[in-house]
Amino acid sequence: MPAESLSASTTTGEPYARAAEIDGLLARARAGYRRLRPAEAWSAVGRGAKLVDTRPEHQRRAAGEIPGAVVIERNHLEWRLDPTCAARIPEASSPHTQWIVICAEGYSSSLAAAALRELGLHNATDVIGGFDAWTEAGLPTVRPARPTPPRGPGE
Structure with missing residues (x-):
């Protein structure tokens, strides 16, 4: 080297x-998996996939949010989505759920999707280019007066 x-x-x-x-x-x-372009991710959500936004609050406040996305900040992701964990959210009831992770630019979401796959969530993937690419593609975003709070156990 x-x-x-x-x-x-x-x-x-x-x-x-x-x-x-x-x-x-x-x-x-x-x-280890096939990543999705923003339009593919939006289409998959229409077919029942779950989009999970891992961006911290300051990024969501500054850039906006995706309507219907499940907000779970990165440091809690595995606990909230593992179907065997007591700290999971209700949507995390099956290892077959397709989770699509989105971050700001598509880097930390790749590592997050790989970690979910290691937990046995083999349909986990992420969005190429992240939220930045999502907005560039003209896909739906919202700017709520207050950012959506991250989901907690059982919420």
Whole structure:
């Protein structure tokens, strides 16, 4: 590995790879499933798929929301969607549900979809380009006076 791609860890002083590590992780995550373009995701929702928006409140407040999307911030996603977890939401009753994860630009949603697939939710996928691509495609968005609160257990 070229020396310029290494940095010293602030905690151990050991060198570590920077961009190549996350890029590789992202590529491996995306290789395991078919991602959807925004229009494909919207069409899948019309057929019963569940769109889950993992963006934090400040992003939803600034850019808007997708009508009907289930709001679950990323740090709670696996607990809310795992059908075997006591902290799940009611829609997470089957491992066969098609969950479509959307974030701001389509990066963290890829890692989230891969994590859901590891939990046994084999129909999980994400939106290429995220919310930015969704709005560029002219798909429905809303700007509520107050952002939709994230879903909690049993809600």
